[in-house]
Amino acid sequence: MPAVSSVLVPYASYLRVYEPLAAFPALEREHWERYARRARTPTAQDELRRSLADLLPTPPVPVPVHESGDAFVALVDGEVCVCPWRTRLRGWLALQEVTEQFPATLLDAVLPPVVRGQAAADWEQWRERNPDARPWIRTAVWQVPVRWFVLFADDEREYEPAGAGAPVLRYRTPMVQARRRIARALKALRESEDSGGLADGLVDVGRWLEEFHPRSVVELDYGGLVHALAPSLADDHSAADVAAGIEALRAGDSEAAGLAYARLVDRWRVVRDLRFAN
DSSP, rough: OOOSSOOOOSEEEEEEEEEEEGGGGGGHHHHHHHHHHOOOOOOOOHHHHHHHHSSSSOOOOOSSOOOOOOOOEEETTTEEEEEEEEEHHHHHHHHHHHHHHHHHHHHHHHHHHHHHHHHHHHHHHHHHHOOOOOSSSEEEEEEEEOOHHTTGGGEEEEOOOOSSSOOEEEEEEEHHHHHHHHHHHHHHHSSSEEEEEEEHHHHHHHHTTTSSOOEEEEEEEETTTTHHTTTGGGGGGHHHHHHHHHHHHTTOOOOHHHHHHHHHHHHHHHHHHHHHOO
């Protein structure tokens, strides 16, 4: 196992689902039971470094040849829960997003057409054999999507200041709470005059969460964004601002909702500015 650096690779955030072992088929459950007993399991940065390493060869490897057998492990109320990496599946999904977001000339320079074409063909074949597959992890670059904050309450916030390593800011909540908050937020947004794109995003996240065991745990991890938000990270209570905005909408107070949204925008302006500076 290579040495672990305390420097996070910027700038991505993650929404993860940890499922109890009972959620997995027998053979896979046995694998994760053995896996969870390891003295050390890989971190998010280990996962990201491995993914980036695949882009260094010529031609690059946008999607791993084999699916990862690794996972994140959490002990929740005495119960082992795992979040499989599924890097191959996520690679295909990310490649689809990249293809839709960037012009062909830029894509051709980074990922040659023959590489993308082979990856697309492999994806179609794999999807035919695995029509119900879904990732346990969602990733966002240069942001934490507002819809992710809806899932959490401020008292579920976990902040660890920088010590020997980088600071950590994350939220964890039971699946039942996350689903309940989505439903309440959607009701408030739909009853307001302008739900915007937030409602559509919440519907998408809600459908994704419905795929998992009801005793799962949902985690929002700021990941490498902690660097972009320093030194104001300790005062970041974005989930509280989003919750306040939704409560204001439910009460019909558009002015209070606007103020909550303004706080959120002001806090994340530093990340937006850093993104476009690069």
